[in-house]
Amino acid sequence: MTKQEVIKAIEGLSERELKAIIQTLNALSIMKENRYPFLGNFLGVTEEKSEQPDEFVCSMPISRQILNPYRIVYGGITATLADMAMGWMLEKRISDKDKFVTLEMNVRYHKAGTGKKLTATARVIHQAQDIWQMACHVHNDRGELIVTATGTFLQLRRNKD
Template sequence: MDKQQLLAAIEQLSDRECKAIERTLTAVQNMKENKYPFLGNFLGVTEETDADSETFVCSMPIGREVLNPYRIVYGGITATLADMAMGWMLEKRISGQDKFVTLDMHTNYHRAGTGKRLIATARVINQAQDIWQMACDVHNDRGDLVVTSTGTFLQLHRSRD
């Protein structure tokens, strides 16, 4: 689809559908500024202030675009937040240059994702060479435990040149 076709398609959208396009464009623009991946920007994931050096906290708003037909956050979105929190902690707190990829992740769902925000708190469980074991708890803004997750991550070393 070229730009003219895209603009013509946008002209046919409802106001609600235009909001989704606006959110997408904002996510693309924010990627240039904050260097955070598209999905994190689209979901509105932001780092929270955390005085504890042993944990990393980030959160995302709960909006219509992440709700399933039952009006609760899709489980995959909640799991994505946990995965992002664990990976982001490793990249930010452990190594500023290296990257990390998820090798394995297990998620337990405890409560429906409801409220206004989801808050993810990640921590390191163990590290052996280039393998990191992580854990993450996701609560809603009312303090209800929504998800517990564990993940295994591989550290990819970047050259220091």
């Protein structure tokens, strides 16, 4: 699709569809500033202040774009938030140079994702060499438990050079 075709397609969008385009453009713009991946920026994931030094907290607003036909957050989006929280904690708190990839993740859904915001709290359960076991729980803005998740992550060590 050419730039002109994109502009023409945008002109024909509804207000709701236009909001999704604006959200996408904002995510691309923010990516240049914070160097966080597109999906995290698109979802509006932001780090929150943690009350506990051994926990990492992040949140995201609940918007229309992430609701399923039943008007609740898609389960995959909630799982993505938990995965991001666990991985982000490892990269931010454990190592500023190494990267981490998810090897395995188990997600348990307890309640429908509703409200205005979801908050994920991640912590390390165990670490053995380059394997990290993590846990995360996701609550809505009413304090209701939405998801508990565990994950196993591999630490990809980067040379200091």
